[in-house]
Amino acid sequence: MHYENKKQFSTISTLIGAFLFLANIAFAELPRLEFIDRQKGTARLFVGGKPFVILGGELLNSSGSTASDMANKWENLKALNLNTVILAVPWEQIEKEEGKFDFSELKLIIKQAGKNKMKLVLLWFGSWKNGNSGYAPYWVMTNPDRFPRMENKDGKFIPYLSNLSEEVLKHDKRAFLALMNFIKMEDSKGEVVVMVQIENEIGLLGDSRDRSKNADKVFSENVPSELVKSLKEKKDRLLPEIVSAWEKNGRREVGSWQELFGQKNFLADEMFMAWHYAKFVNALASEGKKIHNIPMYVNAWTIGMDNPPAGVYPSGGPNYRMLDVWQSGAPDVDILAIDNYQKEYSKKINQFFNRGNPIFIPEACALWEGDNLSAGAKAFYTIGEFGAIGFSPFAIDHKTYSKVHPLAKAYEVLNNLMPEISKARAGENMRGFMKENQDVDAFDIGDIKVRVHYNFKSYKGFGLVVRLNENEFLVAATGVDVHFESLNPDKKGLVFGLTQEGYYKNGKWITTRYLGGDEAHGGVAGLHLPPVYLKGDADESQISIVKINLYQVRERP
Structure with a gap:
């Protein structure tokens, strides 16, 4: 290639250099997870190319629906020394009419967060929230022929969209990808939005599995070979309950869900539901990351210590019982996060620890049960003992969490120690x-x-x-x-x-x-x-x- 003069060459070189520099910066600064030990699951979250531990708070579900409502919250959130706010983005709000998307409120909220030097984690309330489908748009929920529901054992429709429906997946994914496109345009370097949650406390309540005709048909078919292969590869790392049930049935590799895993404690039912929920969510995660590759997670309604049957808690959700199934079915999901409201808090985290899954607690501290002072203690323990990428009490904008709440001091101290915490390894040279x-x-x-x-x-x-x-x-x-x-x-x-x-x-x-x-x-x-x-x-x-x-x-x- 011939250049007319040195000035032309210099100009072109400068432009190319600037382009490469900006491209590298944009790539380097996108939030990412970096594993310390992939088999154990210990990892660090990087934001702006530096280690970042989420000292967060999750808002009440409706609080992030308008920028005007959020405008009154930032002062107290900053006084609590948060570095991250977790808020919901409901499907019904951004797609009131089919195919027409409106992100005007979210646009303003992202600007508010940036102005207040606060990071955001966005919760996609799509087809399911706490098991049900209360945040799906009106035009979806009023058309059960097009968007089928699940059925219970009495043959009654229940207000939960089917996780087997291609039509449900198609439209949920389209809306989610519109959200990811918007985030990329509005916050291309990931300076504000650092993670996205897909759906919320997913799973079926009221029964162990969907009893519709289509679900019965799929349940009677062979367990997908993809899952069987993955479970074989896990060998001794599988949940003992799954190992025991599988071995009891001859560790078969071909057969229906019930033939391979049996129905003790509804295990086959829940594994079936978990697999199809996981595949649904992974379809959103894999396509969403192609648009804007930031960490994505799903959160689990934690099973109580009294071990109730599946359906009392959301059956098929990413709880510890289904961890192996979810890790097999949703490899593009970075974290299976624990909503930990349990009194035996430490035991619940340990069920997820050293399972190839980073620890993140996006919801904790049950205000409705009088647990209004434990947030600071749990933040210290969760981060110090497990090297968690973050901690967040729920209902951070409730009057309980005023600026004089003890959490403010706990987050102040953790912020001060963050350089040392970020370098330390939990379980080795750091303990909580x-x-x-x-x-x-x-x-x-x-x-x-x-x-x-x-x-x-x-x-x-x-x-x-x-x-x-x-x-x-x-x-x-x-x-x-x-x-x-x-x-x-x-x-x-x-x-x-x-x-x-x-x-x-x-x-x-x-x-x-x-x-x-x-x-x-x-x-x-x-x-x-x-x-x-x-x-x-x-x-x-x-x-x-x-x-x-x-x-x-x-x-x-």
């Missing part, structure tokens, strides 16, 4: 803790055992520990006494060095005071957090950040 029913917790961080004694009831005792290097530990906690022991058989003696209370500023540690004496168990036994003279002087809004140096030495024989 929270009082539930226990009085004491004990865990290892390398060759150091940490014992936590809780000083208060309920969720007033919580925190996390990060081992910064061989001798230096970072502790952020409240309502606890923290003790350290050496596990090194050759160096049982533990010597305490400087103990500093403080915070980070611009990446540098600032010491506010040096702890010892009554505020630190004499500086030889551990930490008393918060470091107050009397336990009665403490409250849940006092979360101390402390650096402590521990040296292991050989004891005299």
